[in-house]
Amino acid sequence: MRFDIVTLFPEIFSGFVGESLLRKAIDKRRLEVVTHDLRNWSKDKHQKVDDRPYGGGPGMVIKVEPVVECIEEIRRLHAEPGELILLTPQGERLTQPLVEQLAEFPRLILLCGRYEGFDQRVVDLLQPRELSIGDYVLNGGEVAAMVVIDTVMRLIPGVLGDEQSARSDSFSQENRGLEAAQYTRPRSYRGCDVPEVLLSGDHAEIDAWRQSQSYHKTLSRRADLVGSEGDSPRRPETNEGEKREPVN
Numbered sequence: 001m002r003f004d005i006v007t008l009f010p011e012i013f014s015g016f017v018g019e020s021l022l023r024k025a026i027d028k029r030r031l032e033v034v035t036h037d038l039r040n041w042s043k044d045k046h047q048k049v050d051d052r053p054y055g056g057g058p059g060m061v062i063k064v065e066p067v068v069e070c071i072e073e074i075r076r077l078h079a080e081p082g083e084l085i086l087l088t089p090q091g092e093r094l095t096q097p098l099v100e101q102l103a104e105f106p107r108l109i110l111l112c113g114r115y116e117g118f119d120q121r122v123v124d125l126l127q128p129r130e131l132s133i134g135d136y137v138l139n140g141g142e143v144a145a146m147v148v149i150d151t152v153m154r155l156i157p158g159v160l161g162d163e164q165s166a167r168s169d170s171f172s173q174e175n176r177g178l179e180a181a182q183y184t185r186p187r188s189y190r191g192c193d194v195p196e197v198l199l200s201g202d203h204a205e206i207d208a209w210r211q212s213q214s215y216h217k218t219l220s221r222r223a224d225l226v227g228s229e230g231d232s233p234r235r236p237e238t239n240e241g242e243k244r245e246p247v248n
């Protein structure tokens with residue numbers, strides 16, 4: 001899968017791309033991440049890409065010409081034209097089901113805004129998918145682009161060490177609710193013990209406990225996720241998780 005990022009601050013991505021799972025996935029050729037500096041498409045001798053808003057008001061607006069010309073050119077860099085995503089707080093909210101859809105594309109082009117955002121004609125002419133990572137305002141689309149890459153890459157085969165891990169996470173296809181509590185050694189710490197069932201070696205009982213934990217945790221923290229059939233965490237056959245481990 002290939003990600004193209006269009007930004008005014010490509011250097012922001014150097015640490016992100018150079019570390020950890022993403023670096024490994026790039027080295028294994030599962031992923032490709034290419035940044036493009038929008039200023040390279042400026043016609044201004046000072047490489048300006050923004051201007052004052054028509055009608056007045058605070059801040060600056062990113063101009064239409066450099067964005068349209070940049071996107072047209074980078075689309076041609078690869079046989080696959082790619083799905084264009086414009087990061088904006090006004091877009092559709094990113095959720096795990098949407099991340100799963102995005103992971104099906106062979107190429108995503110992520111357009112990062114700054115200042116007051118883009119001239120509306122960027123949207124009118126390029127008709128991107130407009131995406132928000134939440135109901136708050138960031139200074140720029142770069143952090144949002146990292147969120148998209150980070151969430152999508154986990155679903156690309158061969159990127160995670162253990163693919164079961166992504167399948168059982170909170171909000172995943174297997175469980176649209178919240179994941180059950182996890183423990184590791186030591187068995188006991190300052191009077192807090194690991195639930196006995198996890199030490200039992202009985203995998204059927206452990207699965208039932210986790211399912212119950214997940215269901216009750218989701219119900220108490222995110223009741224909005226429980227309800228519509230198919231998209232809900234599964235209702236457990238027993239209430240073991242609730243009885244053994246109070247959910248906080």
Ligand SMILES: C[S@@+](CC[C@H](N)C(=O)[O-])C[C@H]1O[C@@H](n2cnc3c(N)ncnc32)[C@H](O)[C@@H]1O
Nearest residue numbers: 087088089113116117132133137138140141144
């Ligand atoms: C300061 S914001 C502009 C906000 C814009 N004036 C508005 O009110 O909708 C600058 C840029 O940050 C990015 N951004 C801010 N919040 C975001 C969010 N919640 N999700 C995705 N991108 C966001 C967008 O690319 C946006 O163009």
